[in-house]
Amino acid sequence: MDEASEFSNLFLEPMGQRTVLLVDDDRIVAEYLVKLLEGAGYKTITCPDGESAFERFEEGGIDLVITDLMMPGISGLDLIRKIRLIDKEVNIVVITGFGNMEIFIDTVRAGAGDFIVKPIEKEQFLKAVDRALEKKSLSESLIARTRQLLNSEKMATVGVLSTGIAHEINNPTTFIRTNLQLMNEYIKRLRPRLDKLDDRKNVDVTRNIILKEFPTMISEALKGTERIEKIVSGIKHYAYMGEEPLDDSVDLREVIAQAVNLVRSKLRRHITIKESYLNLKEIKGQFSKLEQVFVNLLINAADAVEEKIKRNRASGDGDMAGEIDVSATIFEGDETAEGRTPDYLILTFYDNGEGIERDKINRVFDPFFTTKPIGKGTGLGLYLCYEIIKQHGGDITVQSSRGEGTAFIIRLPVEGAARSQ
Ligand SMILES: Nc1ncnc2c1ncn2[C@@H]1O[C@H](COP(=O)(O)OP(=O)(O)OP(=O)(O)O)[C@@H](O)[C@H]1O
Ligand SMILES: [Mg+2]
Known part of the structure; x- marks a missing residue:
């Protein structure tokens, strides 16, 4: 290396700039992550598969490995195992979909320190990278992850329940609509009678409809709205993500x-x-x-x-x-x-x-x-x-x-x- 390029290298890699090895076979995802990482001041090296990533890792100079799990050739899990055989310290973060969470536990056992759940959100991703580079202890980051997992599991349950909930809301909505339609129909029929209220019979029918039929329909419809309100507030409460005090x-x-x-x-x-x-x-x-x-x-x-x-x-x-x-x-x-x-x-x-x-x-x-x-x-x-x-x-x-x-x-x-x- 001549003096000039050595200087330019020093210039490009100021002290403290960290190098991230990114392993993902999906070019679009990789490009997106590179953009995020470089935007945050990290140096990146990308590899499309586990084999080339391991070769690059062996050359040294990597501060953090971020790897997808499903890849052609050796899997992300095998890559982690291979890396751990030669390096016990380097931080490894795994990218996983909620669907292949079962593998997550194996990756932690194999030596991954943290994970990012797809779809990847910019802030969460950069925070995970920061945390991994700060070398926070494994247990500390796992506690935070468990909390996140608590919330994603909760949202998954909301998903499972939602078809049933939609059905539950449909029922009261139907009887609210039926009652309102009936009231509309009654009003139409009442109109000619209201014009001739000097006829005693018309007065009796009108009184009966307004004082007896309408209140029943209104109270039925109100019961329906109460039922919907209860269901909605139940979901809102369940999906609440904030931290309430334990006491x-x-x-x-x-x-x-x-x-x-x-x-x-x-x-x-x-x-x-x-x-x-x-x-x-x-x-x-x-x-x-x-x-x-x-x-x-x-x-x-x-x-x-x-x-x-x-x-x-x-x-x-x-x-x-x-x-x-x-x-x-x-x-x-x-x-x-x-x-x-x-x-x-x-x-x-x-x-x-x-x-x-x-x-x-x-x-x-x-x-x-x-x-x-x-x-x-x-x-x-x-x-x-x-x-x-x-x-x-x-x-x-x-x-x-x-x-x-x-x-x-x-x-x-x-x-x-x-x-x-
Ligand atoms: N009341 C029960 N009766 C019989 N088996 C049960 C019961 N509760 C739990 N199990 C068994 O324990 C396993 C684990 O339950 P857990 O609630 O942890 O997961 P799950 O219900 O399979 O999935 P999910 O994450 O959606 O809750 C279940 O798959 C089932 O085999
Ligand atoms: Mg369960």
Whole structure:
């Protein structure tokens, strides 16, 4: 290298400029990411596949690797494994679609430090790059990621529920419209009678319509609007992404009612939900997070019941009555030598669905464990339930008998996480 180019290289690569190796076989995505990275002051090197990326990596000088997972030749996962064999330190960020999340857990095991979910948003992407380069600890970035995952899983559930919700909203809309149309029709018929109110008969008919028929129609229509309002506020509340404090006073009946409301559209006529409460009072917690837990448990229960009904039908047995029982009881703490132990709540969600096979029961809380068909379950539901309950200072366990049913048991400190420790 002559002096001039050495100088120009120094000039182009001032101290501190970081080099990002970008591995993606999609040229358009790669070009877009290069633009973002260079716009933010990073130097980039792009490779269209794992082989060439590994060769380039071996040459050295790479501060961060960003790789897609699905590529021709060696996969992103193999690339990470190969890189980790020769470099334990370099930061690796994985780009993944929500659909291939199962692979994500393998990539973390293989040594990826962070991930970016497609579709890629500029701000999120650059933040992830910054974070990776700051060498924040793996655990720190995973905590932030889990939070993001909590929200994406929540949005996925909203997606799953939305067809049913649309149907739910359609029903009251139909009877609001029918009542209004009828009122319109009545008014048309009343008009000639109103012109001849000196006829006693006309007065009686008019009075009857205005004072009896109309109020019934109006109240029917109002009931319809209330129903829609409830559904909409349920969705809004569920989809709320902000961080509420962990020690809000929460009325558990209300949380359960909202969760039941959201999943009702998913429940067929042959599944009934029973609720029973004892000694219930407000507890400290986060409304929308607890609601997320209950929605997950109710959907799982409904799925298990549906599955059993399908199996029964296939073997020629008649329809069974599906049942989901939700019960909540508050127990007082015990007097001990060290003082009184905190009051706690026991909440159970029982269903008479197909149950869980013995060899699978230990895995249901694992992230990405699912027995549901691709596209239906992500296997994150119970993992997130577990995380949320843990954040609340409680625990969640499961008991199940194959073919008989399943119960999830949640224990929560009444006074919230902070005071239970
Ligand atoms: N009430 C239940 N009865 C029977 N099996 C259950 C029940 N709840 C959970 N499971 C089993 O545990 C697995 C994991 O549940 P989890 O809620 O974590 O994921 P999922 O329901 O498969 O997907 P999703 O991420 O959409 O919730 C399910 O696939 C199912 O096999
Ligand atoms: Mg689930």
